[in-house]
Amino acid sequence: MLDAANAPPGLDALEARLRQDLAWLELPAKSWVPPRMHRGEPVADVAIIGGGLCGLVAAAALRLLGIDRVRVLDRAPQGQEGPWVTYARMETLRSPKTLAGPALDLPALTFRAWFEAQHGTAAFAALGKIPRVTWMEYLIWYRRVMGIAVENGVEVTLIRPEGDDLLALETQGAGTVVCRRVVMATGRDGLGAAWMPEIAAALPAHLRAHSRDDIDFAALAGKRVGVVGAGASAMDNAGAALEAGCARLDMFVRRPALPRVNKFTGIGSPGVVHGFAGLPDAWKWRFLDYVFRSQTPPPRESTMRVSRHPHASLHLASPIRALSLQGDAIRLETPEAAFELDFLILATGFRVDLAGRPELALLGPHIRFWRDRFTPEPGEENEELSDSPDLAPDFAFQEREPGACPALQRVHCFNYPATLSHGKLSGDIPAVSAGAQRLARGIARALFVEDRELHFAALQRFDTPELLGDEWPDRP
Numbered sequence: 001m002l003d004a005a006n007a008p009p010g011l012d013a014l015e016a017r018l019r020q021d022l023a024w025l026e027l028p029a030k031s032w033v034p035p036r037m038h039r040g041e042p043v044a045d046v047a048i049i050g051g052g053l054c055g056l057v058a059a060a061a062l063r064l065l066g067i068d069r070v071r072v073l074d075r076a077p078q079g080q081e082g083p084w085v086t087y088a089r090m091e092t093l094r095s096p097k098t099l100a101g102p103a104l105d106l107p108a109l110t111f112r113a114w115f116e117a118q119h120g121t122a123a124f125a126a127l128g129k130i131p132r133v134t135w136m137e138y139l140i141w142y143r144r145v146m147g148i149a150v151e152n153g154v155e156v157t158l159i160r161p162e163g164d165d166l167l168a169l170e171t172q173g174a175g176t177v178v179c180r181r182v183v184m185a186t187g188r189d190g191l192g193a194a195w196m197p198e199i200a201a202a203l204p205a206h207l208r209a210h211s212r213d214d215i216d217f218a219a220l221a222g223k224r225v226g227v228v229g230a231g232a233s234a235m236d237n238a239g240a241a242l243e244a245g246c247a248r249l250d251m252f253v254r255r256p257a258l259p260r261v262n263k264f265t266g267i268g269s270p271g272v273v274h275g276f277a278g279l280p281d282a283w284k285w286r287f288l289d290y291v292f293r294s295q296t297p298p299p300r301e302s303t304m305r306v307s308r309h310p311h312a313s314l315h316l317a318s319p320i321r322a323l324s325l326q327g328d329a330i331r332l333e334t335p336e337a338a339f340e341l342d343f344l345i346l347a348t349g350f351r352v353d354l355a356g357r358p359e360l361a362l363l364g365p366h367i368r369f370w371r372d373r374f375t376p377e378p379g380e381e382n383e384e385l386s387d388s389p390d391l392a393p394d395f396a397f398q399e400r401e402p403g404a405c406p407a408l409q410r411v412h413c414f415n416y417p418a419t420l421s422h423g424k425l426s427g428d429i430p431a432v433s434a435g436a437q438r439l440a441r442g443i444a445r446a447l448f449v450e451d452r453e454l455h456f457a458a459l460q461r462f463d464t465p466e467l468l469g470d471e472w473p474d475r476p
Helices: 011-024 053-064 111-119 121-126 132-145 232-243 270-278 281-294 300-307 406-410 416-422 432-450 452-461
Strands: 044-049 070-074 150-152 155-162 166-172 176-184 192-194 208-210 224-228 248-252 312-315 322-326 329-333 338-341 343-346 350-352 411-413
Touching (some): 011 111, 011 132, 044 166, 053 070, 053 132, 053 432, 176 432, 224 338, 232 248, 232 343, 281 416, 300 312
Parallel strands (some): 044 070, 176 411, 224 343
Antiparallel strands (some): 155 166, 166 176, 329 338
16 A cells, blocks of 8 residues: 555646646647627537547647637537447457557646556556556546537537538537538548448347447347457457357357458557658558458457357358348358357448438538549459548548539548548547647648638737837937
């Protein structure tokens, strides 16, 4: 037990240090964006859809640049934003505990500072990887100390142009929100939804689920459970089913072996973070196509969480050939065998599907994707990459037909599908600060350019003298 002299400083001391750091850096900057009114109501400078990791760090980056009228909207209840305490079922994060993550170059805002302030340096040294619930607690603290007000229980149902330079967000829970810019910080399924093959979707809903779904694992006790896939999500869901007491767990993997090397992590550097967006298109494609084909291995800890159970089986080189009902059970057939299951979990990822995003009903038909303008080299065809939006340097959507929908330049895609245009800056912890800073600086630039006449008028009005007229003494 620590004595008082060696006790952790506590969050009050850390928050005082953060305030001092911000004051020394003169942050946040003074508010500088001229206020707007529309039909008698104030206009938000930026509306952010999503109050998870990306939404919070985007809001904080904007606030540090003096862009104050920001509204953050999230459909989840308070404290359940993002995946961390809902459909994320891993025990710990994959990312190393020492990463700065969303700290925006502020040491006192890091997870490490937050953890050590409460538990001490020895406890941090003893910590393996960050438990996901602990990470959510950190994000809740982050939101508080950065002064980010998240409006919970608000679902955006439609984004529509409002005049020449505004956007209106129709919502359930907050009425109509009028703003100048929209940031879609909507996570892995940011431009689509969870995907499963048609043969699985045809099964009765009570017999199958996507790994993204709200699954009642307690109901799987004593059941025969199958999991399709072998990525991190597949292992996490398999582990949850085993720990809930399922009678048998079978995992089905198309590949003859699990991938072992996390390729992109191996070359992580500031060069990749800041240089990827500058690559020629063919090289962007080449990098990500190679990574996607190599695939990312599940974390070692997640894999061992499953393999330690003797009634868990891994079936490699076992693509699903057929799914059918056999009484109240599922019959799953692979090239090698058939299995009877009581429940099937499909960890089959997400796909871009604008039909599944009603908020983009008016804008979606005009969005330019990579498939609209880029043809990969033979052998590098990749449907997932082709479905990536072709984004501007500030993460804004671009028009497929120039002039057809100018409002797209005001909607910024700060979520996972931005990866091909910008690199891994908007979907994972390691480089999310760099992504948010790029986004915020792009928005600041655009707002200033749009308001140039107002800023020039302010320049002309400014008349605080530097010299008072008495600086040079009279001489005979």
